[in-house]
Amino acid sequence: MSDESRPTPAQTPVAAVIPAAGRGVRLGPGAPKALRALNGTPMLIHAVRALAASRHVSLVIVVAPPDGAAEVKSLLDAHALPVSTDFLVVPGGESRQESVRLGLDALPPQYGIVLVHDAARPLVPVETVDAVVEAVRDGAPAVVPALALADTVKEVEPAAAAGDPEPVVATPERSRLRAVQTPQGFDRATLVRAHETVTENVTDDASMVEQLGLTVVAVPGHEEAFKVTRPLDLVLAEAVLARRRLTDGF
Ligand SMILES: Nc1ccn([C@@H]2O[C@H](COP(=O)(O)OP(=O)(O)OP(=O)(O)O)[C@@H](O)[C@H]2O)c(=O)n1
Numbered sequence: 554m555s556d557e558s559r560p561t562p563a564q565t566p567v568a569a570v571i572p573a574a575g576r577g578v579r580l581g582p583g584a585p586k587a588l589r590a591l592n593g594t595p596m597l598i599h600a601v602r603a604l605a606a607s608r609h610v611s612l613v614i615v616v617a618p619p620d621g622a623a624e625v626k627s628l629l630d631a632h633a634l635p636v637s638t639d640f641l642v643v644p645g646g647e648s649r650q651e652s653v654r655l656g657l658d659a660l661p662p663q664y665g666i667v668l669v670h671d672a673a674r675p676l677v678p679v680e681t682v683d684a685v686v687e688a689v690r691d692g693a694p695a696v697v698p699a700l701a702l703a704d705t706v707k708e709v710e711p712a713a714a715a716g717d718p719e720p721v722v723a724t725p726e727r728s729r730l731r732a733v734q735t736p737q738g739f740d741r742a743t744l745v746r747a748h749e750t751v752t753e754n755v756t757d758d759a760s761m762v763e764q765l766g767l768t769v770v771a772v773p774g775h776e777e778a779f780k781v782t783r784p785l786d787l788v789l790a791e792a793v794l795a796r797r798r799l800t801d802g803f
């Protein structure tokens with residue numbers, strides 16, 4: 554591509570990869586977590602709408618449970634989604650990391666910026682999505698939304714058996730710690746290189762970029778971008794939706 558035809562950072566097309574292939578073991582028995590209902594609508598549909606609500610995002614790739622791609626395609630067809638956004642569905646893998654990589658493999662060439670967003674964070678506000686994209690457009694190779702912590706955090710020597718006492722080995726200074734959320738945003742080439750390079754298991758994509766020696770930056774996250782992980786999170790998510798219905802009318 555010549556310099557004249559290469560998009561400027563402000564024009565670079567943005568795609569979102571939504572890993573949605575997890576079982577949701579910590580949520581308890583039932584359908585795969587992303588397909589469970591929140592206020593009558595599958596969690597995945599909330600997450601897809603949240604990302605597609607950003608004026609920056611023109612493609613959403615949903616990474617479905619390995620044997621559930623057809624079901625997810627039908628779900629997307631059955632729910633109203635913005636017509637200005639394209640959608641693709643691919644089957645996922647055994648780990649979140651593998652599912653994200655399978656989503657990246659399906660990314661068409663024109664998308665230079667990639668967001669990775671957990672289906673399990675269905676209520677992320679569009680302002681958070683936009684803040685992440687804008688930080689990538691401003692030149693950061695990797696961006697995470699982050700919140701300060703309310704609890705003091707201890708590092709422990711993990712117990713051999715669940716429930717056994719665990720010796721505390723350190724108390725990191727809380728003011729320097731952040732809980733990170735999604736969407737995490739990346740320059741596409743950086744994220745692809747990170748997934749090709751880092752083979753050990755990690756819990757988020759940004760840490761793979763850190764392992765390349767690149768700087769990841771944090772922008773303000775949002776309390777409503779919490780991850781639905783345990784049963785109490787479902788109660789909280791329903792409450793947030795009920796409050797939005799009252800205050801915003803949806
Ligand atoms: N093999 C996997 C595992 C997880 N995920 C996705 O990664 C996100 C964050 O994972 P998490 O909240 O841990 O979901 P689960 O793996 O489903 O939860 P659990 O660990 O309780 O089973 C979720 O949107 C989940 O669907 C995925 O796409 N593929």
Ligand SMILES: C[C@](O)(CO)[C@H](O)COP(=O)(O)O
Binds near residue numbers: 649734
């Ligand atoms: C990516 C993530 O949501 C950032 O906080 C988190 O690490 C996912 O962890 P999980 O155990 O796969 O839910």
